[in-house]
Amino acid sequence: MIWEVYAIRYGTFSRLAQGNFIQAIDDHDVPMPLDYYVWLLRSGNREIVVDTGFGPASAAARKRPLLRTVPDALRAVGVDPAAVQDVIITHLHYDHAGNLDQFPQARFYLQDREMGFATGRNMCFACLRHAFDVEDVVTMVRAVYADRVTFLDGDGEVAPGVTLHRVGGHTDGLQMVRVMTPRGLVVLASDASHFYANMERENPFPIVFDVGAMAAGWRLAKRLAEGDASRVVPGHDPLVRALYPALAGSDGEVVCLHLPPRTQAGPV
DSSP states (O other): OOOEEEEEEEEEEOOBGGGGOSSOOTTTTSBOOEEEEEEEEEETTEEEEEOOOOOHHHHHHHTOOBSSOHHHHHHTTTOOGGGOOEEEOSOOBTTTSOOGGGOTTOEEEEEHHHHHHHHSGGGGSHHHHTTBOHHHHHHHHHHHHTTOEEEESSEEEEETTEEEEEOOSSSTTOEEEEEEETTEEEEEEETTOSSHHHHHHTOOOSOOSOHHHHHHHHHHHHHHTTTOGGGEEESSOTHHHHHSOBOTTSTTSEEETTSOOSSOOOOO
16 A cells, blocks of 8 residues: 655644753754644555654643644644544653544554553663653553454554564654655655654664664664655654645645755754
8 A cells, every 4th residue: 555644734833942852962952843743644545643742741840832722723634533543652652642532442562661651660660661651551451451452563554565674772562654645655754753853863862772773763763764764754843844745624734745855954
Protein backbone atom coordinates (compact mmCIF):
# COMPACT_ATOMS: atom_id res chain seq x y z
CA MET A 1 0.00 0.00 0.00
CA ILE A 2 1.05 3.57 -0.73
CA TRP A 3 0.25 6.12 1.98
CA GLU A 4 -0.23 9.83 2.30
CA VAL A 5 1.41 11.21 5.44
CA TYR A 6 0.38 14.44 7.17
CA ALA A 7 2.07 16.31 10.00
CA ILE A 8 -0.60 18.14 11.99
CA ARG A 9 0.51 20.90 14.37
CA TYR A 10 -1.62 21.38 17.47
CA GLY A 11 0.67 23.31 19.83
CA THR A 12 3.89 25.26 20.14
CA PHE A 13 6.31 26.38 22.84
CA SER A 14 8.87 29.19 22.80
CA ARG A 15 12.35 28.38 24.08
CA LEU A 16 16.02 29.16 23.42
CA ALA A 17 18.36 26.91 21.49
CA GLN A 18 20.36 26.10 24.63
CA GLY A 19 17.39 24.08 25.89
CA ASN A 20 17.42 21.76 22.88
CA PHE A 21 20.94 20.30 23.10
CA ILE A 22 22.98 18.44 25.69
CA GLN A 23 26.31 19.89 24.62
CA ALA A 24 26.84 23.65 24.78
CA ILE A 25 26.38 25.51 21.51
CA ASP A 26 27.61 28.91 20.38
CA ASP A 27 24.15 30.21 19.46
CA HIS A 28 22.63 29.22 22.81
CA ASP A 29 20.57 32.39 23.14
CA VAL A 30 18.89 32.10 19.72
CA PRO A 31 15.13 31.41 19.81
CA MET A 32 14.42 27.80 18.80
CA PRO A 33 10.78 26.97 19.52
CA LEU A 34 9.21 23.53 19.64
CA ASP A 35 6.17 22.59 17.60
CA TYR A 36 3.89 19.78 18.74
CA TYR A 37 2.56 17.40 16.09
CA VAL A 38 0.44 14.35 15.61
CA TRP A 39 0.60 12.51 12.31
CA LEU A 40 -2.02 10.98 10.02
CA LEU A 41 -1.43 8.13 7.58
CA ARG A 42 -4.06 7.68 4.86
CA SER A 43 -4.39 5.13 2.09
CA GLY A 44 -7.79 5.00 0.42
CA ASN A 45 -10.30 4.50 3.22
CA ARG A 46 -7.66 3.28 5.71
CA GLU A 47 -6.45 5.80 8.28
CA ILE A 48 -3.85 5.41 11.02
CA VAL A 49 -3.14 8.08 13.62
CA VAL A 50 0.39 8.36 15.00
CA ASP A 51 0.45 9.73 18.57
CA THR A 52 -2.37 11.52 20.34
CA GLY A 53 -0.77 14.71 21.67
CA PHE A 54 -1.74 16.38 24.93
CA GLY A 55 -4.99 17.94 26.08
CA PRO A 56 -6.09 21.15 27.82
CA ALA A 57 -5.29 19.92 31.35
CA SER A 58 -1.68 19.09 30.49
CA ALA A 59 -1.39 22.30 28.49
CA ALA A 60 -2.39 24.32 31.54
CA ALA A 61 -0.28 22.32 34.00
CA ARG A 62 2.86 22.48 31.89
CA LYS A 63 2.24 25.94 30.42
CA ARG A 64 2.34 24.64 26.86
CA PRO A 65 0.08 26.66 24.53
CA LEU A 66 -2.51 24.65 22.63
CA LEU A 67 -3.31 26.07 19.21
CA ARG A 68 -6.28 23.67 19.03
CA THR A 69 -7.16 20.35 20.56
CA VAL A 70 -5.95 17.21 18.84
CA PRO A 71 -9.53 15.96 18.21
CA ASP A 72 -10.37 19.30 16.56
CA ALA A 73 -7.18 19.17 14.51
CA LEU A 74 -8.07 15.70 13.25
CA ARG A 75 -11.67 16.63 12.48
CA ALA A 76 -10.33 19.52 10.38
CA VAL A 77 -8.72 16.96 8.05
CA GLY A 78 -11.78 14.73 7.93
CA VAL A 79 -10.93 12.28 10.70
CA ASP A 80 -13.40 11.39 13.46
CA PRO A 81 -11.29 10.36 16.49
CA ALA A 82 -14.19 8.28 17.82
CA ALA A 83 -14.08 6.14 14.67
CA VAL A 84 -10.30 5.67 14.36
CA GLN A 85 -9.35 2.00 14.45
CA ASP A 86 -5.54 2.13 14.66
CA VAL A 87 -3.31 4.43 16.72
CA ILE A 88 0.46 4.09 16.90
CA ILE A 89 2.00 5.45 20.11
CA THR A 90 5.68 6.20 19.54
CA HIS A 91 6.21 6.57 23.31
CA LEU A 92 4.22 7.42 26.41
CA HIS A 93 5.39 10.97 27.15
CA TYR A 94 2.56 13.40 27.91
CA ASP A 95 2.79 15.16 24.53
CA HIS A 96 2.49 11.92 22.57
CA ALA A 97 0.05 9.83 24.61
CA GLY A 98 -2.59 12.21 25.96
CA ASN A 99 -6.18 12.20 24.72
CA LEU A 100 -6.28 8.40 24.62
CA ASP A 101 -9.88 8.46 25.78
CA GLN A 102 -10.80 10.37 22.63
CA PHE A 103 -10.12 7.21 20.58
CA PRO A 104 -12.59 4.70 22.10
CA GLN A 105 -12.54 2.28 19.14
CA ALA A 106 -8.79 2.30 18.54
CA ARG A 107 -6.24 -0.43 18.92
CA PHE A 108 -2.98 1.01 20.23
CA TYR A 109 0.43 -0.15 18.98
CA LEU A 110 3.17 0.16 21.61
CA GLN A 111 6.56 -1.34 22.36
CA ASP A 112 6.78 -3.82 25.26
CA ARG A 113 9.75 -1.93 26.64
CA GLU A 114 7.89 1.37 26.68
CA MET A 115 5.15 -0.01 28.90
CA GLY A 116 7.76 -1.58 31.14
CA PHE A 117 9.70 1.67 31.27
CA ALA A 118 6.65 3.81 32.11
CA THR A 119 5.42 1.48 34.88
CA GLY A 120 8.69 0.16 36.30
CA ARG A 121 11.47 1.17 38.62
CA ASN A 122 12.77 3.97 36.40
CA MET A 123 9.69 5.97 37.32
CA CYS A 124 11.00 6.19 40.88
CA PHE A 125 13.24 9.01 39.62
CA ALA A 126 11.63 12.41 39.10
CA CYS A 127 14.01 13.29 36.27
CA LEU A 128 12.78 10.28 34.25
CA ARG A 129 9.08 10.44 35.09
CA HIS A 130 8.70 14.21 34.61
CA ALA A 131 7.72 13.93 30.94
CA PHE A 132 5.12 11.24 31.65
CA ASP A 133 1.59 11.93 32.85
CA VAL A 134 0.52 9.16 35.21
CA GLU A 135 -3.10 9.40 34.05
CA ASP A 136 -2.05 8.73 30.44
CA VAL A 137 -0.06 5.69 31.56
CA VAL A 138 -2.99 4.41 33.63
CA THR A 139 -5.31 4.89 30.66
CA MET A 140 -2.98 2.76 28.57
CA VAL A 141 -2.94 0.08 31.28
CA ARG A 142 -6.74 0.07 31.16
CA ALA A 143 -6.55 -0.36 27.39
CA VAL A 144 -4.31 -3.38 27.93
CA TYR A 145 -6.92 -4.91 30.23
CA ALA A 146 -9.58 -4.17 27.59
CA ASP A 147 -7.53 -6.11 25.01
CA ARG A 148 -6.96 -2.99 22.90
CA VAL A 149 -3.15 -2.92 22.82
CA THR A 150 -0.86 -4.69 20.39
CA PHE A 151 2.62 -4.94 21.84
CA LEU A 152 5.76 -5.09 19.75
CA ASP A 153 9.21 -6.37 20.63
CA GLY A 154 11.45 -4.48 18.21
CA ASP A 155 10.17 -4.34 14.63
CA GLY A 156 6.63 -4.96 13.45
CA GLU A 157 4.01 -4.15 10.83
CA VAL A 158 0.72 -2.31 11.38
CA ALA A 159 -0.45 -2.46 7.76
CA PRO A 160 1.21 -3.12 4.40
CA GLY A 161 3.66 -0.25 3.93
CA VAL A 162 3.63 0.82 7.61
CA THR A 163 6.29 -0.66 9.89
CA LEU A 164 7.44 0.14 13.42
CA HIS A 165 11.02 0.06 14.69
CA ARG A 166 12.13 0.31 18.31
CA VAL A 167 15.02 2.72 18.71
CA GLY A 168 15.03 3.66 22.39
CA GLY A 169 17.22 6.55 23.49
CA HIS A 170 14.73 9.26 24.39
CA THR A 171 12.73 6.62 26.29
CA ASP A 172 13.52 2.94 26.56
CA GLY A 173 10.72 1.92 24.21
CA LEU A 174 10.60 4.78 21.72
CA GLN A 175 9.66 3.56 18.24
CA MET A 176 9.91 5.16 14.82
CA VAL A 177 7.35 4.72 12.03
CA ARG A 178 8.39 3.92 8.47
CA VAL A 179 5.79 4.54 5.76
CA MET A 180 5.77 3.79 2.05
CA THR A 181 4.71 6.96 0.21
CA PRO A 182 4.68 8.14 -3.40
CA ARG A 183 8.20 9.56 -2.88
CA GLY A 184 9.55 6.42 -1.25
CA LEU A 185 9.98 5.38 2.35
CA VAL A 186 9.46 8.19 4.86
CA VAL A 187 10.56 7.80 8.48
CA LEU A 188 8.66 9.57 11.25
CA ALA A 189 11.47 9.76 13.77
CA SER A 190 9.26 11.14 16.54
CA ASP A 191 11.53 12.04 19.46
CA ALA A 192 14.48 10.03 18.22
CA SER A 193 15.37 13.53 17.06
CA HIS A 194 13.34 16.55 18.12
CA PHE A 195 14.99 18.78 15.48
CA TYR A 196 16.89 18.30 12.25
CA ALA A 197 19.78 19.95 14.08
CA ASN A 198 19.98 17.20 16.72
CA MET A 199 20.75 14.70 13.97
CA GLU A 200 22.96 16.97 11.90
CA ARG A 201 25.06 18.17 14.82
CA GLU A 202 24.93 14.78 16.55
CA ASN A 203 23.97 16.69 19.68
CA PRO A 204 21.06 15.11 21.60
CA PHE A 205 17.97 16.73 23.00
CA PRO A 206 18.39 16.88 26.81
CA ILE A 207 15.47 14.59 27.73
CA VAL A 208 17.14 11.26 27.13
CA PHE A 209 17.29 7.87 28.83
CA ASP A 210 20.19 6.37 26.84
CA VAL A 211 22.45 8.75 24.92
CA GLY A 212 24.18 5.94 23.07
CA ALA A 213 20.89 4.51 21.83
CA MET A 214 19.73 7.97 20.78
CA ALA A 215 22.91 8.53 18.76
CA ALA A 216 22.59 5.12 17.12
CA GLY A 217 18.97 5.96 16.35
CA TRP A 218 19.92 8.84 14.05
CA ARG A 219 21.83 6.41 11.84
CA LEU A 220 19.08 3.81 12.03
CA ALA A 221 16.55 6.41 10.88
CA LYS A 222 18.67 7.20 7.84
CA ARG A 223 19.08 3.50 7.00
CA LEU A 224 15.34 2.97 7.28
CA ALA A 225 14.90 5.85 4.82
CA GLU A 226 17.16 4.05 2.33
CA GLY A 227 20.06 6.37 3.11
CA ASP A 228 18.12 9.53 2.24
CA ALA A 229 18.21 11.91 5.23
CA SER A 230 15.62 14.15 3.54
CA ARG A 231 13.05 11.42 4.15
CA VAL A 232 13.61 11.43 7.93
CA VAL A 233 11.14 13.72 9.72
CA PRO A 234 11.96 14.92 13.26
CA GLY A 235 9.33 15.10 15.95
CA HIS A 236 9.13 18.77 16.96
CA ASP A 237 10.89 20.96 14.40
CA PRO A 238 9.04 24.02 13.03
CA LEU A 239 11.18 23.60 9.91
CA VAL A 240 8.93 20.69 8.95
CA ARG A 241 6.15 23.16 8.17
CA ALA A 242 8.54 25.40 6.25
CA LEU A 243 9.91 22.55 4.15
CA TYR A 244 6.80 20.62 3.18
CA PRO A 245 3.80 21.70 1.08
CA ALA A 246 0.79 22.72 3.13
CA LEU A 247 -2.49 20.87 2.82
CA ALA A 248 -4.95 23.13 1.00
CA GLY A 249 -7.18 25.01 3.43
CA SER A 250 -5.07 24.26 6.50
CA ASP A 251 -3.39 27.69 6.82
CA GLY A 252 -0.05 25.89 6.95
CA GLU A 253 -0.91 23.94 10.10
CA VAL A 254 -0.97 20.62 8.19
CA VAL A 255 1.80 19.67 5.78
CA CYS A 256 2.14 16.80 3.32
CA LEU A 257 5.14 14.61 4.11
CA HIS A 258 4.40 12.28 1.21
CA LEU A 259 5.33 15.10 -1.18
CA PRO A 260 8.95 16.15 -1.75
CA PRO A 261 10.26 18.93 0.51
CA ARG A 262 10.85 22.33 -1.06
CA THR A 263 14.54 22.35 -0.03
CA GLN A 264 16.87 20.37 2.13
CA ALA A 265 16.89 21.26 5.81
CA GLY A 266 20.16 22.93 6.68
CA PRO A 267 21.85 23.21 10.07
CA VAL A 268 20.21 25.50 12.57
